Amino acid sequence: MVPLEEVTKMELPADVKKRLTLPFEEHFYAGHTACQGCGAALGLRYVLKAYGGKAIFAIPACCSTIIAGPWPYSALNAPLFHTAFETTGAVISGIEAALKAKGYKVKGEDGIMVVGWAGDGGTADIGLQALSGFLERGHDALYIMYDNEAYMNTGIQRSSSTPYGAWTTNTPGGKKHFLEQKPKKKVIDIVIAHKPAYAATASVAYPEDFMRKLKKAQTIKGPAFIQLFTPCPTGWRSPTDKSIELARLAVQTAYFPLFEYENGKYKINMPSPNKEPKPLEEYLKLQGRFKYMTKEDVEILQEWVLKEWEELKKKAELFG
C-alpha cells in the first residue's frame, strides 16, 4: 500500500494543469491485468480520480475482481472489500451504516464516498435484489453498474443486459441461429422506478460528463446509481483500439443515450434530441459479436433502439 501523499507528486506547470479536463492525480495503479483496451479498467480509473482516495469500494465477482489485483497486490489506492457476486447492494449498505454509526461524515466534499462497482451480470441478474434493497432503503452511497453486456469474467456468457442479436458463448449462433433473442434489459428504468436521489447513464467516451455525474452523486443526499457503458474488446470481438470509438458510437446512435434522473425529472445529455441519431450499422459493424446477425435481426435491433429513444425523449418532455 502506498501512502496517499506519494501518489503522482509530480509538479506540472500551471498552463498544462489548466488544460486538463480531468483531475490530474492518479489513484489507479498500472500493472493490473485488464485486457488491452478494457473499458472497465478505464471506468474504474475515472471513479478513483473523482473521489481522490477518500472512497471505500465494494466489488463483487466480476472482471474487476481480477483487475483489482491478486493477493498481495492491489491496483486501487483506496480501501476495497471484495465480496460475493450478488451482494454489492447489501455490502455498501452495511459499510454506509457502519460509517454513520461511528460518526463519520458520508458523502459531501469532505465526506467518505461508499461506492459499489459491479458488472452488468452482478447487477441486472443476480445482484438485482440487493440493488433494489439498497435503493429502497435510501442509503447514502453510490452504485455503479459498469456495463460490458455479458458475464465477461467467466468467459463471455449472456446476461440480461446483452443486446438482441449478440453472439456470446451461450448464445453462439450456429446452424440453428441461436443468437441472443431477448432485448437488453433496461436496468436504468428499474432503478428509476425506485425514485432514487440520482440516477444517470454515462460512457467512458465522455469522461468529463462522467466526472460531473460522479460529483453529483457525491453531493446529492440519498442513493445514487450510474450505469456506465464500458466496451469489452475481448467479449465484443472488436479491435482493442476501438473501445472509446465504440463507447462514443453507442451514444451517438442513441443505442446508449446519456441522461440523468433527478427529482423526478429526466434530462437528456447526449445525443441531441433534435437530431437524427447515427445509423446503428456504424456501431454494429465494428464488433465481431454482431456479425452473425441477419439483415432482419439488424432491423429489429435498429427499431428497438429508435423506439427506446422515442420513449426517453417523451419522458424528458413530460418530466423535464
Added chain:
Amino acid sequence: MPKKVVSGNYAAAYAAKHARVEVVAAYPITPQTSIIEKIAEFIANGEVENLQYVPVESEHSAMAACIGASATGARAFTATSAQGLALMHEMLHWAAGARLPIVMVDVNRAMAPPWSVWDDQTDSLAQRDTGWMQFYAENNQEVYDGVLMAFKIAEHEKVNLPVMVVESAFILSHTYDVVDMPEQEEIDEFLPPRKPLYTLTDFENPFSVGALGTPADYYEFRYKIAEAMEEAKKVIKEVGREYGERFGRDYSQMIELYRTDDAEIVFMGMGSLMGTVKEAVDMLRSEGYKVGAAKVRWFRPFPKEELYELAKNVEGIAVLDRNFSFGQEGILFNEAKGALYNTDAKPIMKNYIVGLGGRDLTVNDIKAITKNMKEIIEKGKLDREIEWYHLKR
C-alpha cells in the same frame, strides 16, 4: 440491575443492546422476529445511541450487510433461523474467511420441507464447516450471557472469528424466565469498544480484503483460521472464567458436567433439551441410577480434550441428537465418536435421535433411555448404534 423476566429472544436483544452493537442488519423469520422487534423498540424509545438498524431484503443480504459493517470496524449483530440461516450459508463462509467478529443468534428451527417452526438442531449444525464458532444455550440466562461473551471472544486479537449463539425455537425464544443482567458500567468494563484487526476506513495505507488467492497462498490463510479456532478454546475458557468472576456465572467449561463424577451412564447433548435431562438425572439418581449429564456448550471449536477427560471415566454415553446428517448419523454423536477414536477412552456410545421438528423430549424418555443403556452395558454390546427414539412404529 434488578432481574428481568424475559423470553430468550428478548434476552438476546438486551445482550446486543448492552454490548453496544453499532449495526444490526436483519430479516424477519419465525421464531427470531421478537429479537429484532425488541431492538427496534430500543431505538424507538431512544434507549440506544449510535445503532444503525438496516431492515434488509433477505438473510443473504443481512449477513452481507453485517460483513460490510464489520469490515468498516463496527460491532455488527444479526439473528436468524433455519431457512434464513441456510440462505446465508455462502456469506457465513465469507465472514469467517474475512476474519470478522460478527455475532449472530440462531434460533434452532427445523429445515423445510415439510415446513416447521419448531426446535431442531440441524440448521445450525449444517453450518459447522463455515468457520463460525457455535455456542448452544440451555436457558434464557445462557442466551444473554452467551451473546455478551460472544462479542468478547470473537473480537479477541487471537481469534477474530464470528460466533453463533444458538437457542431453541419457542422453548427458549418465546418462553419467559428470570434473567440476571449486570449493570451497563460493569458490562462496559467487561466488554470495551472493539479494536478491529483491520478497517476499511484506513485511507492512509489502503488495502483490499479478500483478493484472488492463488494456490500459492490460499492454503496459509485457511490454516490461520484453523489456528484461530484452536486459540479460541483458550480464549473461551479465559472469558468464561472472567465472566464468572465478574458476574457470578462461570462458563470456563466448554462442556458443563452435571453429576458426572461417579456416573456410569452420561447423557450428552446440546441446548435446551439438556435442561430436561438434568431434571431427569436428579430423578434417576434418587432412584439409585448412577447417571449424569454432559452439556456441550461449544460445538465449534469442538471440545475434544474435555470430552476425553469425561469419556475415560464413564462406561456409557448416550448421545442425544436433535438433528441428523442423512447418510451418516447424529452430528454430535458422529463428532464425539470421531474425537475419541485415537484416544484410549472407549466408552460404549449410542446415538439417540430425538425431538426432530420440535417433538417433545420428556423426563420419561430419559428414563427409558437409561434402562436401554443399562441393558447395553450389561450385555457389553450395542443393540443398534443409531436409535430413532421418537419414531412411531
Added chain:
Amino acid sequence: MNTLFGEKKAKAEKMVFKSVNEYPEAPITLGTTLSNFTGDWRTFMPVVDESKCVRCYICWKFCPEPAIYIKEDGYVAVDYDYCKGCGICANECPTKAISMVREEK
C-alpha cells in the same frame, strides 16, 4: 522522471512468502500492482511524434492502464513498462501524432 507513479514504482517489488508466519492474519493486500510490468503483453507500441502533438491530453485521458504520462515540458510520453499496446491513444489522437509500430523483441 519517466513514470506516472514516481517513487512508488521504484519501490514496488514482487513479494514471495516462504512461511505461514509471513502472512497477515486476514487476506489483506500488502502492495500494489505496480510491480507487474505488463509491457511484455505488447505486439505494437505507440510512438509519439511531438511535431504533430498539440498537447490536448486526450491520449492521457483515455489510457486504461494508465501508461501515458505528461512530461514537464507539457508533451506526453509512454511508460513502456506498462503499455499493453491496445492502440486507443493512436486511434483517439486528433492529429494522428501517435502511430502503432510493430515492436521487434
